[in-house]
Amino acid sequence: MAITAALVKELREKSGAGMMDAKKALTAVDGNMEEAMDWLRTKGLATAAKKSGRTAAEGLVAVKVENGVGVAVEVNAETDFVGKNAEFQSMVADIANAALSVDDVDALKAADIDGKTVETVVTDAIAKIGENMSVRRMAKVSGDVVGTYIHTAAADGMGKIGVLVALKGGDEAFAKQVAMHVAAADPRPQSLSEADLDPAVVAKEEKILTDQARESGKPENIIENMIKGRMKKFFGEVTLVNQSFVINPDVSVGQAAKDAGAEILGFVRLEVGEGIEKKEEDFAAEVAKTMGG
Template sequence: MAITASMVKELRESTGAGMMDAKKALTETDGDMEAAVDWLRTKGLAKAAKKSGRTAAEGLVAVATEGGKGVAVEVNSETDFVGKNSDFQSMVSKIATAAIAVNTVEELKATSVDGKTIEQTVTDAIAIIGENMSVRRMATLNASNVVSYVHNSVAPGMGSIGVLVGFDGDNETFARQVAMHIAAANPAALGEADLDPAMVEKEKSVQMDIARESGKPEAVIEKMIVGRMAKFLAESTLLGQAFVVNPDLTVEKAAEEAGIKITGFVRLEVGEGIEVEKEDFAAEVAKLKG
């Protein structure tokens, strides 16, 4: 039986399977739609697709370095229990290692590991483990030297927060201390020049409104804003923050004393920016009742 585009479209919409998987399923079952659905289910493909609508905000961030390049990758799951699963950890480790050779998530998903693309590897893991998963994002860092740090590590090179620090010089121990600082302090940018101008203007506007509530003259308010913005810029930038190891020094000054220059950083935290819809138990029961 000839497999038409409309048949493939119908099967994709009913199962959420990929185009090539849907076409293969129809070919294998001679165009029998119900049998094609069953074929996809037996392969774990329909099951994975069905779960793809569920929010995956847990998981792991993994880091890897090679020479002057570092990469951090976030692989999400629905629950934190999966992050403790050795099979999931093994998969995430392989994904991070493969990420060293690419620059985007799209390239990473298309990369082959153990004879399968990473995208297919994740799909297979969904079918086996039974939770939605995704390779959400990756970030790379190129520098003369790169060190990594993982916070709340559950296995080598992976945990809840992954940090990379690029630096010039020869003091890896200090650079790793800076990576730990970044994990804790979460700076918005390296220095003032790297801050998002829109964020700075928004903060300035908020501070102006707050200052005007005091009823003080505009000349006084302007001086207040200068001080408040200086504090904001210092607290928002890595180089301007008080160093957690020695709060009497900024990170920039501490780096100078350590004989290195921090040139860049990456910080990824699991679930960062994902909005998770929460329902109470009564609402879930009501939904089940229809």
């Protein structure tokens, strides 16, 4: 029987197994769906289906730099325990290495690690470690110099927050200082400069500030100046080059870059689990889940 892409897709959805494993299973049983499910269960590869509905909001962010290209990858698991697991850390490091040669998460999932796709490697780890896992995000920067910073490091090049900063000119020491700023800044920089800021964010803020200024009842020309001043303050808070540099608050990050003979080309900040709605559980329940698989 011909093993079609549709058949492989159906088995993947039913089993939670990776694409290559689903294809192997169907090939082994001549396309019989029920027997293919049994084949996957026998190999321990269908257990991922039971885990796939569970929230994976923990894990690690890994950063890797090679030949002026930096990549940050977030790989999630269900509990903080797994982030301390040496096998999980090794897998995350391999995934970060694979990410250097691709441009997005979909391509990363299909990338090769020792003859297996990243997706299959993760599925195998789910079956072995017993938690839901996912490769959630990746981002890249490139420049003459790429600096990195890991906050709350669990192992070399990976932790809870990973930052990359790409420079034209400058040096690695300054790039790392800027990366530390990106990790620590409050509020977090939303873009490199005003030009890169989401127009919808700018329009929303301008409307709020305009409404606030008009409530003052002052003349229109004064209101216009109030709005300009408040928007300037807003840009200074949320754009990286305009923020006060945490290393030297007397200057902006952009000015510090000029003083260092550098231009900041881009940055990435990934934090484990940001944006994921995490179910609150007590510590005992987390331990029980980890021990029970």
